[in-house]
Amino acid sequence: MDFNKNVGQPVSRLEGKLKVTGQAKYAAEYEADNLLHGYVVSSPITKGKIININIAQAMAIPGVVDVLSHKNRTKLAWFDLQYTDMDAPPGTVFKPLADENILYNGQPIALVVAESYETARYAATQVIFEYEQETFQTDLESNIPNGRSAKKGFATALKPPPPPPTGDFLNSFEQAPVKVAATFQHGTEHHNPIELFATTTIYEGKGKLTIYDKTQGTINNQLYVANIFGLHYKDVRVLAPFVGGGFGSGLRPQYQLFLCVMAALHLKRNVRVVLERKQMFFFSHRPPVKQNLRFASDVEGNVTALGHSVFSETSNFEDYTEAIANWSHKLYPAPNTLFNHKVVPLDVYTPLDMRAPGGSTGMHAIECTMDELAHKLKIDPLELRLINYSEIDPSSNKPYTSKALRNCYLQAADKFGWSNRNPEPRSTKRGNKWVGYGMATGIWDAFQFPARVEAMITKDGRMVLNNATTDIGTGTLTVMTQIAADELGLSLEEVDFNYGDSKKPFSMFQGGSSITSSTGVAIVVAAKALRKKLLKKAAKMPDSPFKNSEDAEVFFSAGNMHLKDQPNVFVSLKNIIASNNGKPIKTTNMGKPHMLKLRKYSLATHSASFVEVEVDQDLGTVMVTRAVTAVAAGKIINPKTAAGQISGSMIWGISKALHEETFMDHNLGKYMNTNLGEYHIPVHADIGQLEVIFVEEKDELINEIGTKGVGEIGLVGMPAAISNAIFNATGKRIYKLPIHFDELMQ
Amino acid sequence: MKPFKFSAVNNPAEAITLINKNTDAAFLGGGTNLLDLMKEHVALPNEIIDIGNLSLKEIKATASGISLGALAKNTETANHPLIRKNFPVLSKAILAGASAQIRNMATNGGNLLQRTRCSYFYDIAMPCNKRNPGSGCAALEGFNRMHAIFGWTRDCVAVYPSDMAIALSALNASVKVLSSERERIIPFRDFHILPGAHPEKDNSLQHGELITAIEVPKNDFAEHSAYVKIRDRNSYAFALVSVAAGLTLNGNTIQTASIAMGGVAHKPWRALNAEAYLKDKAATAANFAKAAEAEMALAQPLAHNKFKIEMGKKALINALETAFKGNI
Structure with a gap:
């Protein structure tokens, strides 16, 4: 049999050439007849009311077609439910241009529509607003007393609250011989995919719209548009054939989609709306979080108590949460635990999942606290993890469908040369730089969502597959083609995977590292049915040798x-x-997903990251000179695109640890570094040597193809590994991310 | 952006004649800053005069040093053999700034005229005395990690962003300027100005004047110079603190030190106190530290940039040590 000829091969992205030669078209690049251009006007105030809008000056500019605001917009759906998208947290969904109220800084308050983008943009400066300002609260720290439990809703299933307490945490922590207590602070981050958020709406007439949108979920946005504007689902087609990065920002419909569609319907014209970079700071983001951790162990290093309490920012209209305090007890079997998570509502837009949401935040604090515990115990940090290694998930007492974390630790440690680590902080020099080693564990969910796939064989012997998923740059097209080709014994060239189109059969949004397992499994299920149909048809051919053959008695190879x-x-x-x-x-x-069977198991991907840093002895500047991350994520369909996901997220880990933060001026309630010049992410010169190891992990329980997803796990361990390496290098623990090197100057 | 008239000129006289007719006109060099400012509606010229065709692109040795054409590109300047050999601190400073793509476009004259990167200046919804005189300064009580520790006023705490100009300051350069009446030479220390009563002004250039060249005199510290830039990432970030330093040595004795700092003031900050301390002193770690102390003692930090005092000392010491060790 020729099965698995393509799966497991490092196939280069099938759409790579289109992308690097500029032929791949993105949402803002679709042309249409007499296309109008919308420019969004953003609120300069943080909270209050619009009391007057004067559009006369703007309308007088040649080329300006209309200025849409709450005063003259189309009549819209009223109920919250009609604005709800698949990823909406519990609360009241934000409705653009609903009324005169300003809820947060940068809120869209009008759309200027003109014959050219430049005209619309300039005219936007000529719309005169008068406001009544109100006081506001944007600072997490000073509003901690307002923290409360989050409301429950659809999202709670994917992001459950932390597990209930076990044992007697307070007493056991109090009496433990070795304990660590620490407070961690994380700043706000914005997703900043390189492609600007954009929508091009083609007004087809008769209530029909074709919409090119930057999104991670074509069907999610199709339903959103149809519900709000009262259109038939079948008349709204959302296409996203290429997506220039998402990182979570495209999991919910963003406001340019709403405004673009509204303008197209209002003016009965084709309209495009492109956000500016700074306007992409006026929506979802990774929330700032404060975490208090208390871990204790016996003198041998067995963890006896785990305490983790979280305060995270949310908006005043939706309760966004992420799983932050849930992770330590999935790894370490402590008899006494106490976890809680409170949200702090502020006058900001609702946060949204950003690559490894919650996991990268929580695991930073958890793995730094474990490092501190190891230091107090005088036990090697890796050894402490192995002492507390659990084959099952202690927080649920369920076995994992598979868990090759031990091999992640051992293989990465070996490759890195962890045995050369000097345990004494501030004791290793290279020239005028302190050198430090650090390590940390990563853990992340292994999601699978229902998905439908249409599969067919055409008269030229090709296999055609249809599914609504996007490919946000992760290699989805390539891995789906690999999976499908092997199912029918075809070459990659004989398979067409069509995607990025809401007209295709169902896919959830592309988030939570879920799509390879979701659409991949659907392909396998559809291929099985297709093979059955092909056999049935073949059996009916004249003199067919397949007349009495069962499914298991045939195989497919080279088009036969x-x-x-x-x-x-x-x-x-x-x-x-x-x-x-x-x-x-x-x-x-x-x-x-096989829910009944999987209820008895815990599902997770794991990783281990090992990092070397150099810290300048005078200036405190930090360089991550090398890093090794080993990942156990079930079957790896394509080691090339998967390694791209892991090394890319390792770089994000460096960014989160050392560079990335959106600064809020709390006097103004406004983010102040809303451009890529001042919102720092690493440049090439900041990145040292990165190595990725995929540890073998055969998982026959999790799903038909044994995959767990690799989109996020590579980020989870890195920030703590870097923080721990900086401690090993300098003897200083910095509990706030990102770590500014001015805190490391002597 | 606001609609504007566009014209291209072929010689300096034509450029000056044209700009004298319109106080809202602006010269366009490489455009790496002006176009950004126009897109953000911070700069609102109603006329753009493209000076890209003027023949002010030459970099040439002169009797007293070197002359940098105002329209020579930053990349060409940084990589010019004479600059690398005789003014390495200038080459290093240029290459520490921006990105390769920006340096390929940016001109020497335009580099000097870069406006501050203060976020409040860039945001037209914010009060800013530099952008809108009399409206106030949001940065004074706002997020001011990047802002000034020397020479600021309650009206303006912005810092000047150029790396190149910090080296030119230490090199005692001067700016050659042409107007319809005259040609004048502005010493570098007088070119950029502190905010004073007019934070809207960054420098002493008048409307109607055109920078034609930057003159850099010969120096005797090429082998003992350094440019140290401390920033939040290794490329494409403005300086938190930078130092250009040159030491004229007689054995281990410092005859004169030339030191300028970036990221700390509204103009390239000539470290006169450090220079004075080091004059005729031995080039020792202890003296470098004392010089750094002497300079930074006068700093007045804001709420979020106290770290710049310690960072300034470390950067000064680091630059002086690097310069003393020698770099060629």
């Missing part, structure tokens, strides 16, 4: 179906379709 026990007896797929009068044989099937 063969008998297993007589491999030289075969029929080509082309001939089967010819016998169907040239009509494709097709099937549409649902792939879904």
